[in-house]
Amino acid sequence: MTFESLGLPAALNRAVQDAGYSQPTPVQAQAVPAALQGQDLMVSASTGSGKTASFVLPALNRVLAARGSGQRREKGLVHGPRILVLVPTRELALQVTKAVTTYGRHVQGLRVASIVGGVPYGAQLKALRGPLDLLIATPGRLMDHMASGKAVLAHVELLVLDEADRMLDMGFIEDIHHIAAALPAARQTLMTSATFAGAVGHMASELMREPRRIEVDSHTQAHADIEQRLHWADDLRHKNALLDHILTERSVEQAVVFTSTQRDADWLADRLAEMGHSVAALHGGMPQGRRNRVLEGLRRRQLRVLVATDVAARGIDVPGISHVINYGLPMKAEDYVHRIGRTGRAGRSGLAVTLAERRDAGMIQRIQRFTTQRIPPATISGLEPRVPEPAPQQRPRPHGKAFGKPFDKSFGNKSFGNKPFGARPQGDGQHKPFAPGRGAPRGAGGAKPAPRARPR
Numbered sequence: 001m002t003f004e005s006l007g008l009p010a011a012l013n014r015a016v017q018d019a020g021y022s023q024p025t026p027v028q029a030q031a032v033p034a035a036l037q038g039q040d041l042m043v044s045a046s047t048g049s050g051k052t053a054s055f056v057l058p059a060l061n062r063v064l065a066a067r068g069s070g071q072r073r074e075k076g077l078v079h080g081p082r083i084l085v086l087v088p089t090r091e092l093a094l095q096v097t098k099a100v101t102t103y104g105r106h107v108q109g110l111r112v113a114s115i116v117g118g119v120p121y122g123a124q125l126k127a128l129r130g131p132l133d134l135l136i137a138t139p140g141r142l143m144d145h146m147a148s149g150k151a152v153l154a155h156v157e158l159l160v161l162d163e164a165d166r167m168l169d170m171g172f173i174e175d176i177h178h179i180a181a182a183l184p185a186a187r188q189t190l191m192t193s194a195t196f197a198g199a200v201g202h203m204a205s206e207l208m209r210e211p212r213r214i215e216v217d218s219h220t221q222a223h224a225d226i227e228q229r230l231h232w233a234d235d236l237r238h239k240n241a242l243l244d245h246i247l248t249e250r251s252v253e254q255a256v257v258f259t260s261t262q263r264d265a266d267w268l269a270d271r272l273a274e275m276g277h278s279v280a281a282l283h284g285g286m287p288q289g290r291r292n293r294v295l296e297g298l299r300r301r302q303l304r305v306l307v308a309t310d311v312a313a314r315g316i317d318v319p320g321i322s323h324v325i326n327y328g329l330p331m332k333a334e335d336y337v338h339r340i341g342r343t344g345r346a347g348r349s350g351l352a353v354t355l356a357e358r359r360d361a362g363m364i365q366r367i368q369r370f371t372t373q374r375i376p377p378a379t380i381s382g383l384e385p386r387v388p389e390p391a392p393q394q395r396p397r398p399h400g401k402a403f404g405k406p407f408d409k410s411f412g413n414k415s416f417g418n419k420p421f422g423a424r425p426q427g428d429g430q431h432k433p434f435a436p437g438r439g440a441p442r443g444a445g446g447a448k449p450a451p452r453a454r455p456r
């Protein structure tokens with residue numbers, strides 16, 4: 001399968017070539033031709049599958065088609081966007097905007113705006129006043145602009161709901177219905193979601209017409225490029241020692257360390273900074289400007305370690321992330337899949353390490369049941385747990401289709417490294433403090449939470 005065979009115009013094929021892609025990913029191969037035909041689509045594909053391009057390319061095709069057909073927009077009149085992309089988070093909005101810029105680089109005079117919360121209104125109002133091709137928005141802030149009459153959505157031809165399940169989780173269901181009601185009924189609608197079960201499927205049936213279902217890789221599919229490991233920790237001290245050891249390994253190009261709470265993210269980033277790592281926290285409690293600077297620092301490799309919470313890290317697409325470390329477990333099993341998808345990007349391989357204490361055994365089971373895969377346990381020489389791996393209360397049951405390695409075949413402990421228990425790395429000499437723009441992203445300008453005995 002080649003990109004040429006998907007039926008895209010030359011300007012988009014060229015951009016894809018420029019990006020270095022030799023062939024479409026499975027989701028692109030299925031979704032792009034169907035979307036170009038104007039079909040409504042329900043696409044189940046996880047991050048890392050190339051799903052963004054699968055809707056951005058057909059969206060840009062619409063822009064080009066309108067240009068080619070000589071549809072002109074009269075000067076002086078306010079014309080809203082042809083394409084509206086709704087996303088759950090600011091980070092995902094940035095990611096989609098970046099993809100639009102990449103794939104739309106040969107589309108002359110492409111007009112794109114991003115409307116997200118947590119940033120000043122001024123630039124957004126200006127962008128909304130001019131003619132627009134594409135608008136990428138989080139539902140809440142778009143609702144504000146609709147209420148004040150500044151967002152004109154009467155000309156939307158294509159609505160994309162990216163990560164629809166997440167938007168519902170975040171309580172955007174009424175906003176989405178409100179926004180959809182303001183759009184022309186004769187539009188195309190594309191939805192991506194990890195699942196179409198329950199409320200998401202219901203919403204899809206309300207917003208779409210005879211949608212085609214495209215299921216390329218579900219949550220049960222193994223992330224082929226991501227190796228997973230599970231380390232059991234006796235207590236917090238042991239868990240910290242495991243983390244410290246892993247972070248000093250040479251193979252760590254860049255790492256995202258996940259915590260369960262914002263407070264833990266701040267606490268852990270402080271601790272790692274004190275140890276000499278170039279590290280920053282990223283969570284929803286930080287002002288947007290600082291979050292942007294942290295992400296920029298990560299992309300530019302000024303940061304080697306990012307300590308993040310689930311919502312803030314969703315959609316981060318940085319090829320240098322070689323490791324994802326689950327320091328605090330996610331609240332939901334599906335977040336585990338989103339977390340580990342931060343590594344193994346763009347055809348590279350990645351390692352996802354989960355550090356679990358005994359009390360996390362239930363969550364580990366839920367994750368294994370959700371993915372229908374066992375996370376292979378591993379130990380580090382000198383840092384083995386005193387108590388061996390807890391016996392599973394019940395065998396993880398596969399649900400839905402089972403792909404990938406069956407969990408019960410991947411037993412066997414791995415042993416690597418030889419750092420003694422409790423050894424505390426002092427940084428490897430390459431770690432530099434990170435100080436982008438106005439002040440360091442972590443701790444700067446914010447109250448530093450006092451370290452707690454147990455960061456939970």
Ligand code: AMP
Nearest residue numbers: 021023024025047048049050051052346
């Ligand atoms: P996504 O699933 O949309 O978040 O995309 C995951 C990553 O795959 C991004 O880094 C894209 O730049 C990259 N990507 C998208 N399409 C292709 C392709 N056809 N070949 C190689 N990489 C791709």
